[in-house]
Amino acid sequence: MVRPHDLRRRDFTGPDDLRAMQDLASRLWSPTSRFHPGQLAWSRYYRPVDPAALDDGEAVAVWTEAGETLGFGWAEAPDWLELQVDPARPDVAEEVIEWFEEVSDAETQSALVMEGDVAEQALGAAGFAPQPDEPFFTHHALDLVDLPPVPSVPGYRLRHVEPHEARERAAVHAASWSDVGPSEVDEQAYGQVMGAWPYRPDLDWVAVDANGEMVASALVWLDDAHGVGLVEPVGCVPAHRGRGLAGAVTLAALHRLAEVGAQVAQVSPRGDDGYPGPQRLYRSMGFRPQARTVTWSRSLR
Known part of the structure; x- marks a missing residue:
């Protein structure tokens, strides 16, 4: 004993x-x-x-x-x-x-x-x-059998990140959060993210414009033990907002998550009235609240 x-x-x-x-x-x-x-x-x-x-x-x-x-x-x-x-x-x-x-x-x-x-x-x-x-924060969950289709956004292409793109991936994240405050995410930091378990580049998705520049992103982390993927974080560069890119790139990542065998997705946006936008976005995709901090x-x- x-x-x-x-x-x-x-x-x-x-x-x-x-x-x-x-x-x-x-x-x-x-x-x-x-x-x-x-x-x-x-x-x-x-x-x-x-x-x-x-x-x-x-x-x-x-x-x-x-x-x-x-x-x-x-x-x-x-x-x-x-x-x-x-x-x-x-x-x-x-x-x-x-x-x-x-x-x-x-x-x-x-x-x-x-x-x-x-x-x-x-x-x-x-x-x-x-x-x-x-x-x-409020945990939200989504059964991946209920995923809506990935919308097409004219003028943009959705794809996953390549392992050598830490600098570009860091830049789109930093630009997406620039109106909140200076981001500490840089090439070194994102390289460390990419080297950490359970990061997978095929679950790290971006939207690119006609010039190939990353303008929105969604990172999903898969825990194989439970078949659950966490969406963390999502962002869109301010100049490209209002086109549905954040939702589209998140859904693209979630469809890939389902393809690799996951059953559930989780996301944890703010649940209070001080920052309601992300919660509205995720609920529009079918995420439903489970518990709060x-x-x-x-x-x-």
């Missing part, structure tokens, strides 16, 4: 720890669970990083028992915690929150979990309280 004191924590040292986190996300995946392995890969590599090191103020730890990953904490900043734990082990959530107390010096701290997550009890016991009116916060002042 495995004893509680066999639970071990290790601090982040590189890609093997990211993979352990992804393996946990895959093992626990459902339409209502917090993470998909592709989401963790994108969150790690969307900006240029040293694969073996973390940014200043960032911390990651992984909890294992008998060789199995049971939870992780990702303090993306001193005031912000992302975490996932095995629902059968609420004690691990307590360990993660205690660790966050050790690595954070912020006077106000927040954590993001799914509504009803096993970590809620530990957060409440540590003085965190839910903030249901804060911005949140909730921010929990506490003040140590």
Whole structure:
């Protein structure tokens, strides 16, 4: 019998720890669970990083028992915690929150979990309280047998990315998000994305104009263990919006996802009224809401 004191924590040292986190996300995946392995890969590599090191103020730890990953904490900043734990082990959530107390010096701290997550009890016991009116994300799912056809957009062609196109692919992403703020995605970052599990170039789609320039994009990550693909991220260059390119390129990627054997697609847009456009787009394709996130916060002042 495995004893509680066999639970071990290790601090982040590189890609093997990211993979352990992804393996946990895959093992626990459902339409209502917090993470998909592709989401963790994108969150790690969307900006240029040293694969073996973390940014200043960032911390990651992984909890294992008998060789199995049971939870992780990702303090993306001193005031912000992302975490996932095995629902059968609420004690691990307590360990993660205690660790966050050790690595954070912020006077106000927040954590993001799914509504009803096993970590809620530990957060409440540590003085965190839910903030249901804060911005949140809503997981949406789509059965791929219900995919609508890919629309034709005159003057544009849809295709998947080639492995040597990291620079061009980074450029279309950065341009698509330029009106939100400066993007950290550059050629190095996108090269790291392309090298991360479970990236596949045949599930990374772009729309190109008559000159062959990429003007819209949609990346889908496939977790073979469950046959589920995560759409993350999607974008369209501002000058080419209003033509249906974001929807068309996403559907093209989803049709390829179905061709390679996946059964379900997931996407997690904002669910609050502060940023409604993406949610409307995905629901128009047939995605339906499943579960939402909730921010929990506490003040140590």
